[in-house]
Amino acid sequence: MDTTDNxxxxxxxxxxxxxxxxDAKTLVEYLRALTDGFEKGEMRFSRKDLDMTLSPKGLIGFAVEAKAKEGRMKLALKFAWREAVADPERDTDNLVITSGGGE
Structure with a gap:
């Protein structure tokens, strides 16, 4: 059954x-919505022609890619998980993310 039409x-x-x-303000709102979705265990993505729900649970794969070259910046975030699979071992390589601007 195709649920994309309902x-x-x-x-x-x-x-x-x-x-x-x-703009950065709108992106902050999207990131807050993602954070809330991870905390609540459900996130819903909608646009006029598609509506999709994801349910992140257990351990979640996380990748960050940051690039800077000739004035062009790129930041890519990727999250991946499987439903109903036993949790794999937790990775011990910890990432630190800080905001700029100093103290």
Whole structure:
């Protein structure tokens, strides 16, 4: 059954893609929504033609890629997990992220 046509029931499988240019304030709102979704164990992604829900649980794979070259900056975040799979061993290599600006 394809749930992408039913607005009341978000898809649990498939692919959601969205790309745009936003200001930093809007991006902070998106990041807060993602943080809330991880805390609550559910996040919903919507646009006019697709509605998808993801349920992050257990250990979650996390990757960060930051690039700077000739004035062009890129930051990519990636999260991955499996549903209903035993938790793998936790990685012991810890990442530190700090905001700029000094103290």
């Amino acid at each position: 607005k009341d029931q978000p898809a649990r499988e498939g692919k959601f893609f969205y790309e745009s240019v936003q």
